[in-house]
Amino acid sequence: MTTDPAHPTRAPKTWDVIVIGAGPAGATAARVAAENGCEVLLLERAAIPRYKTCGGGLIGEALAALPPGLPLNVLDTARTFTFALDGRKERTRTSSAPTCAMVFRSELDAALTEAAATAGATVRDSTALTTLSERDHTVTVRTNRGEALHARALIGADGSASRVARYVGVRCAQVDLALEVEAPVDTATGDRWRGRALLEWGPMPGSFGWVFPKGDICTAGVVAARGDPDALRAFKEAFLRRHGLHTSRPLHDTGHLTRCRHPDSPLTRGRVLVAGDAAALVDHWSREGISYALRSGALAGRAAARVAAAPAEADARSATGTYARQIEEVLGVEMRASAALMSVFARNPAFLHTALTRVPQVWRHLDTYIAGRSSVAQIMNTPLARVASAVGTRLPARRR
Ligand SMILES: Cc1cc2nc3c(=O)[nH]c(=O)nc-3n(C[C@H](O)[C@H](O)[C@H](O)COP(=O)(O)OP(=O)(O)OC[C@H]3O[C@@H](n4cnc5c(N)ncnc54)[C@H](O)[C@@H]3O)c2cc1C
DSSP: OOOBTTBTTSOOOEEEEEEEOOSHHHHHHHHHHHHTTOOEEEEOSSOSSOOOOSOOEEOHHHHHTSOTTOOOOOOEEEOEEEEEETTEEEEEEEOSSOOEEEOOHHHHHHHHHHHHHHTTOEEEOSOOEEEEEEETTEEEEEETTSOEEEEEEEEEOOOTTOHHHHHHTOOEEEEEEEEEEEEEOOHHHHHHHTTEEEEEEOSSTTOEEEEEEETTEEEEEEEEETTOHHHHHHHHHHHHHHTTOOOSSOSEEEEEEEEEEOTTOOSEETTEEEOGGGGTOOOTTTOOOHHHHHHHHHHHHHHHHHHHTOSSHHHHHHHHHHHHHHHIIIIIHHHHHHHHHHHHHHHOHHHHHHHHHHOHHHHHHHHHHHHTSSOHHHHHTSHHHHHHHHHHHHSOOOOO
């Protein structure tokens, strides 16, 4: 056992739970573990508030998973959705209620981190995990500041390039690259987008572009399977020009990976759990990840509290096993359904576009998903979706 360098005779402090990463998954995990009576340390590599490449669109499922009373700066709420097919066939549908709240991630994540601190978690930013190891029922984290920190349980919520995921052995079934800009817009352009989001199915299999309104700023981006960055950049340029959002002075112009886990990918190893993007919990089709991060973060926080309090190793294993099962039963089921939807969409976006914009019932299903009144799994289980999937996979592949 190492000793505390400041007090050589004293044994080093052992936290109940250390959480790595203060995004929605980590901040939520830290808050929930603290609410469950744990002494929690939340480490974040960046200085808070930090920028995160993200559309910042909160669907109903994400809004429902936020802690009650969280101060949320909603910049706009989309009620109208325009769909397009590679720059053509633009059609607009209106939701029965305002459904998708637009936020800046820096503000959302800072508010969630503040909620964790209020619940009792100690937050340390500008501090990155560099390595981790486990021995004698204790997890040891080394940081970029040269310290060694110890915990009874650790949650890796360090995003899509997670070091903790590498330790756990997370495997992915789908890896995409997303390119995004935040562009300031003039009043007329802002008015044109107010209350309206756009989704445009792109030229590469499984690709799409989006425009999300945020008052005098629009967030716009494109996503496709990783592997052809030149084609993705060309799609992005054409997409931004088409929608009047091409500017030589974007506020941010960044790229980021999104990863979807393989159904058999591990979620825990020893006393270490992964949540959110680190666990590659992201919707295959929409690449929505905030609701997955919030929900898996809450489950991980509760499970880590049980691991920390476990009287014997068998109890710790039972707690991590429960976490893996809970993820499979809810988020795993949703991801399998979204993978099925993605395979129809990637093969034939024209079919999905026509169904969505010409068959009112199909739009109503998507509307209930965005509003958080149903899940992709529930929708894919309806007779309409089963027939549509069967037809969509049999039709010749068509992108336009
Ligand atoms: C372009 C793009 C647009 C998107 N748009 C949407 C959208 O509109 N709606 C939606 O629901 N989802 C969207 N997503 C997905 C969403 O952004 C993610 O699923 C979500 O951020 C996952 O949250 P998280 O907490 O798991 O990870 P992150 O938000 O990535 O947080 C991880 C944190 O860990 C920190 N970290 C990393 N390494 C270390 C380390 N070694 N030590 C300490 N800290 C570390 C990072 O600095 C970061 O703060 C989008 C993704 C992309 C790429």
